[in-house]
Amino acid sequence: MARYKLIYFKGRARAELIRLIFHAAGEExxxxxxxxxxxxxxxxxxxxxxxxxxxxxxxxxxxxxxAIARFVAREFGLAGNDRFQQALVDSVADAMNDLLGDVVEVTFEDDSRRKKERIRRFHDRSFPETASFLERFIDKYGGNSGYAVGDELTYADLTIYNTLDQIVIAGVAGWKDFERYPRIHEIVRRIEDTPRFAEYLKSRPTASF
Ligand SMILES: N[C@@H](CCC(=O)N[C@@H](CS)C(=O)NCC(=O)O)C(=O)O
Structure with missing residues (x-):
């Protein structure tokens, strides 16, 4: 029997990051x-x-x-190598979680006028601000490694991939739209090209949220 049981709904939203961490670590x-x-x-x-x-x-x-994501990332060595690096990783994860919150709000907004307004704010403000933060951040702390922090995979990379995926599922932007952010695009490619992820990403069920 697996040590860990993750309970969520038939969707990705607030659980997929945790699933990705388990897959990254190869843990059951x-x-x-x-x-x-x-x-x-x-x-x-x-x-x-x-x-x-x-x-x-x-x-x-x-x-x-x-809290769950941080716990499993620490358990499996995907949370950064020292305390400062861990804080850097957390800062990316929290920024991406804020953006995910905006996407979740768009997804579950029933009022069409308010939905439009949320999408407009996403495009005018939250997405470009977060993307430009990430580009500068990765330049400084990941450099040419293809990872957000240091030179190995951390759950920061997974939060970036996961939030972009949720943006695409919500229909707010497409994968092509992210290509004009070279550091972010590099991380997306790196994750999609990693055999363990490639396999999971291809096999996971399609999701509406
Ligand atoms: N801040 C919480 C939010 C949890 C949350 O709102 N979960 C929703 C699904 S995304 C839920 O359980 N909804 C069902 C309900 O409240 O009955 C987290 O990140 O885990």
Missing amino acids: FEDVQLDDQSWQQIRTTSPTGSLPMLVIDGNEQLVQSM
Whole structure:
């Protein structure tokens, strides 16, 4: 039996980063994907009444997607080599998580006028600001390594890939749109060309969120 059980919905949104970390590390985990009805039946078992939730060794429960991501990244050596590097990695992850929040809001906005306004703000402000932060950041801390921080894969790279993927799923931009950001584009290529990821990315089910 796997040590780790990740519980979420049939989608990527706030769980896919954690899945990517498990795949990057080559670590086994049980990937439980619930429909809404099954979720309602177990909702009270989540400490926050929300998902994702990671169950460790069948008894410890961890909630909050970024806390789970950091925990598994640290467990598997994907969180940076020293404390400062870990903070750098976290700063990219948190910036990408903020952007992911904007994308999630677009996805679940039912009012068409407000949805348009959110998309406009995304294009005019949140995306270009985050992208230009990343380009400068990677220049400084990753250089020509093809990684965001240092010269090996960390979960910072996975947060970049994952948030871009969510932007594409939300229909807010396409992969081609990211090519004009050379440092970001390099990370995307690096991840897609890594055999372990390539296999997973091809085999994972299509998602609407
Ligand atoms: N800040 C939390 C947000 C968790 C959250 O809002 N989860 C949503 C799905 S993305 C959820 O569980 N919704 C179902 C519900 O509230 O019943 C995290 O990052 O884990």
